[in-house]
Amino acid sequence: MNNDNDDTFVTIVVPVIIEVERFQRVALRRTARAPRNTPPLHVTPKTLLTGLCHCGYCKSAMCITTGKSGRYRYLKCNKRISVSGSSCPSRNVPYERFEKAILMAITERVLTDKRIRAILADCRNHADKLSAQQETERHQVAEAKSQVERKLNSLYKLVEDEKVKIDSSLGVRIQAGRTN
Template sequence: MQRHIIMMFDEYQSKETAKHVLRGMQENARQGYFNGSKAPFGYQTIGVGQTGAHGRIKKKLAVLESEARTVRMIFELYVNGIDSPRMGIKSIAKRLNAEGITIRGKQWQIQTIHQILSSSTYAGTHVFNQKDSKTQKIKDEAEWIKTSGAAIISQELFDKATKLRDAWSPLKCVPQREASPNMLMGLLKCGHCGCSMSVVTGKAGRYKYYKCNGRMRKGDAACPSKNFPLEKIDSLVLKAFTETVYTPQHIRAIIDDLRTSLAKNKDPNNLIRLKKLETELKETEAAQAKLFEAVEKGFLELDDQLRERARQHKETRQTLLTEIATLKRQHNTPLQVLTPQKVEAVSKILIKRLSTPSPYTRAYLKATLKEIRITDEHLKLSGTNTSMAG
């Protein structure tokens, strides 16, 4: 009995202590101080001269530029692409590892990239008390403590990354759409009952048809739809798409909207930042060249410390090149030289590429369309204006 009583008091005391500690950390967060021992990648902690209850110096987050460049690179690759189309999380991790860019000496993993893309800290909003420390479950948003801090990327770029991650979530993405070789799988839905359409074969596999899943599961009485020849429907979808979206008139309208948007959002500080980055690049390359020269002439011995220094120079150079390319792309978008003749030529090329089913066509439809509804008389293509313009 005595043992049980002591254990009960110990448990009670432990819970009370935890409550007091959490309360203190919450108040610390509300005042804008950082509670963790290790700063997120892209940041460093700096003492602010104020002492806590136990004599500890309070800290705040500050941008660590050498790491922040990599963070910007990750968001740009995921949202816009830099020297190639936008990349997925796995491809970004592979690229960073291939270029020798590390996360504090370690290789990048998919989960690490996902955590960075998910963290609002990089857009200037740090969130504390978001997860339960024991169960790791997300708490009710009313319990979160949000504070403003130093931002590495813009809120607009972070919002775009969030929308992309949500759109490609396994809970929202149709598995058939990703795995099936058929062009419209996962997109095509029955216009009568709303069920997805699957591919069935006839005449010993010589012919393929789209058939309503509801009719297959419940019988012909459940849905009045019929089977639709696969090749004919694929052809009709591509024809409708090319005749509506990629006409010269529609492309010119998209370009005019883009010009207006770029003129509105162009930041005059980008040119100043670009010159600063180019200066940093020259200094980094000069330091790298001096290091190599010293090793070649025998003034320095190539040991582990020197190898690490060379790796840091290489990593800094690569992130600078990436950020410079991003700023140049944003500033020098060649919309002004797109004459009506060039627009018409682009329209013809796109229509030609989208005229027959192919991996390119399938990838484009998957990224552009939300769904296609089909009945005996109508074929309706749906998607957001933004994605269809992109």
């Protein structure tokens, strides 16, 4: 008979299978490698060209594979990985060599002095337009503020000359004018 309210325990001696220190080390490693703690690669790519490269033969996406327990990285046709190795004639491309070639091409063909000067001029023009727009907005705000101050001063003068009496609704409007 099992009584749920029974507070008696039976102690059973169990031999140690794993030392406590080893168990704790493994537990720390498991925690560090848990999927909830490590974001997926498509959220935080580790490579510059993730998702941009396609196979020159079959137009499938290229993905990174590793060799020698992760020591080497290669770009490989996704069709060769998912379908079969003979489905596409492309070869593995060492990733570091590919990335250097891409960066060199960008530096030589895209980031020329002429283009950098054009980009800088465009940035300056954009900054000048923003500055002019902000200046216009500052003038509009200053004009609106001075207009409210003129109206309040006129109202104060009418109250001082006892031509207008302040009631609750006028008091509310005066407060609103002060906060604007």
